[in-house]
Amino acid sequence: xxxxxxxxxxxxxxxxxxxxxxxxxxxxxxxxxxxxxxxxxxxxxxxxxxxxxxxxxxxxxxxxxxxxxxxxxxxxxxxxxxxxxxxxxxxxxxxxxxxxxxxxxxxxxxxxxxxxxxxxxxxxxxxxxxxxxxxxxxxxxxxxxxxxxxxxxxxxxxxxxxxxxxxxxxxxxxxxxxxxxxxxxxxxxxxxxxxxxxxxxxxxxxxxxxxxxxxxxxxxxxxxxxxxxxxxxxxxxxxxxxxxxxxxxxxxxxxxxxxxxxxxxxxxxxxxxxxxxxxxxxxxxxxxxxxxxxxxxxxxxxxxxxxxxxxxxxxxxxxxxxxxxxxxxxxxxxxxxxxxxxxxxxx
Amino acid sequence: xxxxxxxxxxxxxxxxxxxxxxxxxxxxxxxxxxxxxxxxxxxxxxxxxxxxxxxxxxxxxxxxxxxxxxxxxxxxxxxxxxxxxxxxxxxxxxxxxxxxxxxxxxxxxxxxxxxxxxxxxxxxxxxxxxxxxxxxxxxxxxxxxxxxxxxxxxxxxxxxxxxxxxxxxxxxxxxxxxxxxxxxxxxxxxxxxxxxxxxxxxxxxxxxxxxxxxxxxxxxxxxxxxxxxxxxxxxxxxxxxxxxxxxxxxxxxxxxxxxxxxxxxxxxxxxxxxxxxxxxxxxxxxxxxxxxxxxxxxxxxxxxxxxxxxxxxxxx
Numbered sequence: 001x002x003x004x005x006x007x008x009x010x011x012x013x014x015x016x017x018x019x020x021x022x023x024x025x026x027x028x029x030x031x032x033x034x035x036x037x038x039x040x041x042x043x044x045x046x047x048x049x050x051x052x053x054x055x056x057x058x059x060x061x062x063x064x065x066x067x068x069x070x071x072x073x074x075x076x077x078x079x080x081x082x083x084x085x086x087x088x089x090x091x092x093x094x095x096x097x098x099x100x101x102x103x104x105x106x107x108x109x110x111x112x113x114x115x116x117x118x119x120x121x122x123x124x125x126x127x128x129x130x131x132x133x134x135x136x137x138x139x140x141x142x143x144x145x146x147x148x149x150x151x152x153x154x155x156x157x158x159x160x161x162x163x164x165x166x167x168x169x170x171x172x173x174x175x176x177x178x179x180x181x182x183x184x185x186x187x188x189x190x191x192x193x194x195x196x197x198x199x200x201x202x203x204x205x206x207x208x209x210x211x212x213x214x215x216x217x218x219x220x221x222x223x224x225x226x227x228x229x230x231x232x233x234x235x236x237x238x239x240x241x242x243x244x245x246x247x248x249x250x251x252x253x254x255x256x257x258x259x260x261x262x263x264x265x266x267x268x269x270x271x272x273x274x275x276x277x278x279x280x281x282x283x284x285x286x287x288x289x290x291x292x293x294x295x296x297x298x299x300x301x302x303x304x305x306x307x308x309x310x311x312x313x314x315x316x317x318x319x320x321x322x323x324x325x326x327x328x329x330x331x332x333x334x335x336x337x338x339x340x341x342x343x344x345x346x347x
Numbered sequence: 348x349x350x351x352x353x354x355x356x357x358x359x360x361x362x363x364x365x366x367x368x369x370x371x372x373x374x375x376x377x378x379x380x381x382x383x384x385x386x387x388x389x390x391x392x393x394x395x396x397x398x399x400x401x402x403x404x405x406x407x408x409x410x411x412x413x414x415x416x417x418x419x420x421x422x423x424x425x426x427x428x429x430x431x432x433x434x435x436x437x438x439x440x441x442x443x444x445x446x447x448x449x450x451x452x453x454x455x456x457x458x459x460x461x462x463x464x465x466x467x468x469x470x471x472x473x474x475x476x477x478x479x480x481x482x483x484x485x486x487x488x489x490x491x492x493x494x495x496x497x498x499x500x501x502x503x504x505x506x507x508x509x510x511x512x513x514x515x516x517x518x519x520x521x522x523x524x525x526x527x528x529x530x531x532x533x534x535x536x537x538x539x540x541x542x543x544x545x546x547x548x549x550x551x552x553x554x555x556x557x558x559x560x561x562x563x564x565x566x567x568x569x570x571x572x573x574x575x576x577x578x579x580x581x582x583x584x585x586x587x588x589x590x591x592x593x594x595x596x597x598x599x600x601x602x603x604x605x606x607x608x609x610x611x612x613x614x615x616x617x618x619x620x621x622x623x624x625x626x627x628x629x630x631x632x633x634x635x636x637x638x639x640x641x642x643x644x645x646x647x648x649x650x651x652x653x654x655x656x657x658x659x660x661x662x663x
Contacts, residue, residue: 249430
């Protein structure tokens, strides 16, 4: 028990240091970038020093940097991230309103990546050095190397413009009026009231809008899943306990799925967690911009264009918190899969 | 004969590694196989179980176990044989158990393979009986354990429980005690002997420790660099070894009677030729103290006494 408490104390210390680093980065990086939010807001009138000073004071940008930073951290600790320079709305409210769209896209993308990438990796490992293996690995190299923005445009060109199968942008057709209950469009369109009004067509539309951006986002993690699963499976399949399982006379299917797969999953879960973060964040920024997906990624991009300092700072900080949370979750999964790590049954 | 092998050859990556092994095991018999690391002992076992790794191929004139022609066995026959008449335990019990599954799940797998008629609770009772049989205390609690919570000796006992679940006619024990400490080693060997006596199964016991073989086996065959160089009844082979390699092995045992105190332990100079390397004549010649011009010719297995199945691959 004492060890446990010690571990969580150390954990907490690590966490606060990480977050402190994130605030430093968030605050100073954006100020290092060229561009002046005051000028962007008041435009040509910025040539008048009085007007310039007045706007700078309103934004709190006239104080020394260190004072600004301390104020940012101080308010952030109280949960106050300030007001967007552009919309004059509270930053937290703006971000939280967009968060579900990003999560919905990210989770869908990751589900596609898992559902295709992991079985593909297992197949490649079981039939290693076969045509199937080479095929899967070649395709995954392409998947890994494709620039997301280009790939998204190609998908739009093929499926939306060429074949006219899917919509080009947005989350749902404008003719549907879906009240936001959870913020997740796939869930909201299944609410009783929406079903009463539109049947399942609203859900269909939401799904149709999700397919291309999710596929775009899924490509890189899918390739990584396939490669990680393959190498992990190959390693596990050469373990002694796999030989034991075969010596027991078990079928190859059982050997692969029951004895090898679960062990092979351990590194895949780690990679999956990292991928989830990178998919949701970096993927969101590119994919949401291409598909006009109203999520956090696009909001951050727009805020950067507008040099909306409070929004950028808050977004980066929230992303930092998100990453830390996901890492905690990975560790939990880890111990659930591998009994030797969790130690919860030991003794 | 439970196991009968004639002229078994094993190639690694296309190169001949094990050369024309001929041997057999009778019901209830313990055949010991002894030899240095790297002489190909484990390869033989894996070939007998049909578990050779990729790139390693076996061929033979005849190879049959438990009445099944192994040369003609398809994957279905192999599986039936592995979960039935033949079983195997391995050198390192800790890595031979799946770290992600409880003892119960791994043991029940074997029980269910052997006895498909048992329902869940009967299978569990059978698992408990097996654990009890291999001398595991608190069997009920142990079922819930994961392999990392077991000691090496316990893990090997559980491996044995899994192996004997189907009541095999032949158990292949590949260095079963090498990874264990000496007291546990003695217990495991005794357990194997007890089970063999109770069930009448045959045991193919592989070890690099000639003391272990002397203690447990009825017959022994000595392997050197991919060949059987001497075979026969344990007392005869270890009591009066004929092949220079066997003599070296026997002499290299510490504490052998007749050795004056504080004298230097005998060794065999040099090291084993890699099994895939080609050698003219006798493969032991480069290390043999008695080598002469005759040893440049390949040495066939020579019958020593007509009735004792005793043979040596040496002209001396």
